[in-house]
Amino acid sequence: MACSLAGQxxxxxxxxxxxxxxxxxxxxxxxxxxxxxxxxxxxxxxxVAIARQLLTAIYFMLYNHEPYQPKQFQNRPDRQMTVREAIVFAKTRGLRLYCKTHN
Structure with a gap:
């Protein structure tokens, strides 16, 4: 209960x-x-998202006893997939793919 009260x-x-x-x-x-x-x-x-990321950064600074490292906030690189990788990704998620063939 004390944790929920501290959130305010x-x-x-x-x-x-x-x-x-x-x-x-x-x-x-x-x-x-x-x-x-x-x-x-x-x-x-x-x-609010930045505030949450700050809270996470503060936690790990205290937990690991290390200074602030800005690498957590750096943008992630753009991810690109080939068509084959996208098909494999979709199939692993349980999607059924039907392919139309051109006659």
Whole structure:
């Protein structure tokens, strides 16, 4: 029960921190990640997502006893599949694929 009560204090704090970080130029990796999320989700949901990522980063900093590493916020490379890889991926997910042949 104490954990759920703490959320009402921690979440607004993290959202305020995320707002400040996104507006500053000290951490461009977080700002660029926010801009990518904002295009897809909207401003408020992107801020909450950044706040959650900050919480995860803080946890791992305390757990591993290591300083902040910006690699967590770097954009992931674009993933591309060939047609054959896409077919195999779809089949492993349980989809049935029917192929039309041109006569």
């Amino acid at each position: 204090y921690i979440k607004p704090l993290l959202v305020q921190i995320a707002n400040a970080i996104v507006r500053s130029n000290k951490h461009p990796e977080i700002k660029s990640r926010f801009n990518v999320l904002k295009k897809r989700r909207g401003y408020k949901k992107a801020i």
